[in-house]
Amino acid sequence: METVLVAIGVLLAMGGVNVAWRARKARRRRAAVALAPGEGARLRAADVDARVSLAGYVPGGPSHRATVVTRVDLLLSDARLVVGSSWGPLVVATAGRPARVLSPGPGRLVIEGENPKGMAVRAELVVAAGPEWAAEARAVGVGTAPERVDMER
Numbered sequence: 546m547e548t549v550l551v552a553i554g555v556l557l558a559m560g561g562v563n564v565a566w567r568a569r570k571a572r573r574r575r576a577a578v579a580l581a582p583g584e585g586a587r588l589r590a591a592d593v594d595a596r597v598s599l600a601g602y603v604p605g606g607p608s609h610r611a612t613v614v615t616r617v618d619l620l621l622s623d624a625r626l627v628v629g630s631s632w633g634p635l636v637v638a639t640a641g642r643p644a645r646v647l648s649p650g651p652g653r654l655v656i657e658g659e660n661p662k663g664m665a666v667r668a669e670l671v672v673a674a675g676p677e678w679a680a681e682a683r684a685v686g687v688g689t690a691p692e693r694v695d696m697e698r
């Protein structure tokens with residue numbers, strides 16, 4: 546009987562750690578796309594499926610030049626486009642540092658740009674309004690269609 550109670554206690558503790566870990570990741574992802582005071586959101590999407598390729602190492606994230614499948618949050622305001630994950634902001638595009646924003650088909654959005662540390666990032670997203678996101682990003686001036694981002698850096 547004692548063994549059963551210990552096993553149940555261990556399982557409950559592991560479940561509590563798992564819930565806390567997932568809540569921490571969700572909090573970090575939401576913080577990555579938080580609005581600045583006085584900044585209004587044009588478009589916003591939460592828990593978007595994404596395939597992300599990085600040209601460098603993110604502490605606590607995937608290894609160098611890895612492609613991972615994750616969930617991200619998107620924010621497009623008048624001043625910036627942000628792709629945020631549980632690792633923090635993956636892509637931050639502004640008018641001074643625009644990102645390449647494409648919609649290769651319905652329900653798809655590709656964003657190639659740099660994270661705040663200057664690392665090249667490519668995010669392939671599943672967004673129902675992909676063409677709308679691409680058009681709005683270009684209208685605001687944070688999204689362009691420049692040459693392909695060099696992932697070799």
